[in-house]
Amino acid sequence: xxxxxxxxxxxxxxxxxxxxxxxxxxxxxxxxxxxxxxxxxxxxxxxxxxxxxxxxxxxxxxxxxxxxxxxxxxxxxxxxxxxxxxxxxxxxxxxxxxxxxxxxxxxxxxxxxxxxxxxxxxxxxxxxxxx
Numbered sequence: 001x002x003x004x005x006x007x008x009x010x011x012x013x014x015x016x017x018x019x020x021x022x023x024x025x026x027x028x029x030x031x032x033x034x035x036x037x038x039x040x041x042x043x044x045x046x047x048x049x050x051x052x053x054x055x056x057x058x059x060x061x062x063x064x065x066x067x068x069x070x071x072x073x074x075x076x077x078x079x080x081x082x083x084x085x086x087x088x089x090x091x092x093x094x095x096x097x098x099x100x101x102x103x104x105x106x107x108x109x110x111x112x113x114x115x116x117x118x119x120x121x122x123x124x125x126x127x128x129x130x131x
Contacts, residue, residue, distance in 0.1 A: 010103035012037040015047075015090045016120050017079065017112045018127035030084070030112055032076040034092065036068045037121045042094040042101075043067040047076050051086035053109070058083055068094075073122050084112050090130060105130035 014035040022029045032049070036042050045065040051058040065074050079088065088107040093100065107130050117126040 008099050008101055010101045013042065013092065013103070015092065015105040015130040016127045017107065018120065018123060018125055019114065030079045032079055033073045033123065034065060034068065034076055035073045035120065035122045036070060038096065039070050040096055041067055041069050042096045045094040048091040049077060049089065051083045051088040053086045058086065071122055079112070085109050
């Protein structure tokens, strides 16, 4: 019976960190985005985030993003510099093609830095792709 359960592969959906200017705090800050690089809309999008280090952990946050159109992005959260040294985990779930998709994304400790930036699809900016 377990062999009959289909677990679809999540493709062309990314969690990314992008450094942006924050006019309220007048400085550059890292923000986390969900990027839908698919050709179809994803719906009922939920993102759960948490961070941990050897001796500390962050609160678990849950974000309901609703529906996300094809080739678009949505801001998930601001990530403080104090937790960039943590392992930061993002669990994504959404519906598409009448199926439930899920994927776990991880930013390794200190992987969010300007030295590791790459071109981000859809956003057309530089950032860090979560693994």
